[in-house]
Amino acid sequence: MTPGVFEYHRPNKVEDVLALLAEFGDDGKVLAGGHSLVPMMKLRLAEPAHIIDINAIASLRGIREEEGMIVIGAATTQAEIMGSDLLNEKCRILPDAAALIADPQVRNCGTIGGNCANGDPGNDDPAIMLALNASYTLQNQAGQRQIAAREFYEAVYTTALAEDELLTEIHVPAPAKGTGMSYQKIKRKVGDYAIAAAAVTLSMSAGQCTDAAVALTNVGDTALLSLEAAEAIKGSAVDARAIDRAADAAMADCEPVEDMRGTVEYRTAMVGEMTRRAIAEALSRVAGS
């Protein structure tokens, strides 16, 4: 399976990427990890005339903390996310989730920016970014804008990213002390997309939940933020009854379709179970985080 003919570009600077995107429009595709794009090209479902490989651009990689924000370069690989001391200490939901994505070889290539930006509802990072209330830095030749992850996803493979824009950074508010987080994913086998998955962050103070977010993977056209599930645990002691109410709310909010990963009923039930598990684990992690 060989992709169609294209011209290959490997710019060294972000400005050069932006110039190429402006020039080629819909004919140009950005190649980061390539493990979504190249399979599509092999099937001729994507036939870009120009491939813009961003792997030579060092400024698009790396993880740093500045002014209460964890800033992740869009071309940082999932393997680098897993190995990041900063993330493992301050935002472990990201390395935890990376370990559940694909397999070691794919994680050596696949990037967090690609996972967030390509719009596949099966991707794991979008729900986590919704739960963390992250934002994305989008650049084009005219400048840059910051958009909340919660406003980025529109439909399957449809996002707020314009043709001439490049996702350059992901900004995650550094979780405050007293915050716990967890990502729970059920899949058929190692490397598969989720049957259902839930990302939960919650903050506790004096035995009460002061803030929470619940987001779901692969049970709708996009990752879904379940405001009702979060409301069910906010203000509670996050006891079994509150957790059950949150799970019921998440199940009511999800919109899975029947496919080879299961029936609507099964996937809905798994949304409930993943939500329960993620809340319980996030709660258990509050003290240490």
Add this chain to the structure above:
Amino acid sequence: MPSKKISLTINGEAVEADVEARMLLIHFLREQLNITGPHIGCETSHCGACTVDLDGKSVKACTIFAVQADGGELLTVEGLANGAELHPLQEGFFQCHGLQCSFCTPGMLTRAYRLLQDNPNPSDEEIRMGLSGNLCRCTGYQNIVKAVRYAADKINQAEGAN
């Protein structure tokens, strides 16, 4: 056809070639260079039969373009043995019956090589997770895990003796 000159190191030898941009690394190795150790299995980046080591990382050569390996250092299963002396991993797969049909073996060996470079004394669980991108339809994996364990022990003993 747009083509590009690339230069890289493969199993210690410098290689220069003209490649079409759309040529996948696995086709470049097998068809242009006759390096046929890395196999084409699923062609969808699932099975790992095409695994090679690029700049110290395991990758699937069916999902990378040859032009992306420009300037890189590549290791395939052909580069593991030292002359007639098998690499401890190859010896382990031989001694522990870590293969039956052997189609997956070059990818298993190349991936296990990098796993032991990164983690010289892995647990059985770490071996299984480390090889989770490589599918074997014959062995049931038990003997592959034993073979990697065998190699790790042999390498660690040799290093302990030095």
